[in-house]
Amino acid sequence: MKIDIATPAMLFPAISLLLLAYTNRFLTLATIIRNFADQNWDENTQAQIKNLRLRIQLIKRMQIAGVSSFFLCVVSMLAIYLTYQQVGNWVFAASLVALLYSLWMSVREILISVEALDVHLDGLKKDDSKNR
Numbered sequence: 423m424k425i426d427i428a429t430p431a432m433l434f435p436a437i438s439l440l441l442l443a444y445t446n447r448f449l450t451l452a453t454i455i456r457n458f459a460d461q462n463w464d465e466n467t468q469a470q471i472k473n474l475r476l477r478i479q480l481i482k483r484m485q486i487a488g489v490s491s492f493f494l495c496v497v498s499m500l501a502i503y504l505t506y507q508q509v510g511n512w513v514f515a516a517s518l519v520a521l522l523y524s525l526w527m528s529v530r531e532i533l534i535s536v537e538a539l540d541v542h543l544d545g546l547k548k549d550d551s552k553n554r
Contacts, residue, residue: 423511427502430495430514433521437492440524444488447531448481466545473538480531487524491517 455474458467494517501510 424507425502425511425514427499430498430502430510430517433491433495433517437488437495437521440521440528441485441488441492444481444484444524444528448478448485451478451481464545466541466548469541470538470545473534473541477531477534477538480527480534484524484527484531487520487527491520491524493517494520 451474455471455478458471494513498510498514498517501507501513
């Protein structure tokens with residue numbers, strides 16, 4: 423299959439928006455982590471911290487894979503521009519693989535964030551039963 427220079431360029435807005443979303447998730451987690459200094463360190467808090475560590479690592483991988491995908495799209499466009507069509511095709515395929523990996527990490531992070539909310543709700547339930 424022969425692709426033209428516009429094909430990798432079509433991914434630029436999508437990848438840019440993904441990177442923005444990933445950065446927002448990272449900043450939100452950073453704020454949550456910084457607010458843990460004010461809490462007492464019970465079992466629930468430790469479970470939340472473990473969860474946050476995992477989510478931060480996943481977001482790091484998401485961002486690296488997203489940036490790699492963006493980088494490979496640019497390299498693909500450059501190869502196609504320099505008439506290295508086959509190289510451009512393979513590099514573009516690699517950028518798609520990096521994008522898929524990034525999206526998979528995003529799904530994993532979303533699933534873990536749901537678990538984090540469950541841990542938080544369990545802590546609220548325990549606090550509620552203590553207050554009765």
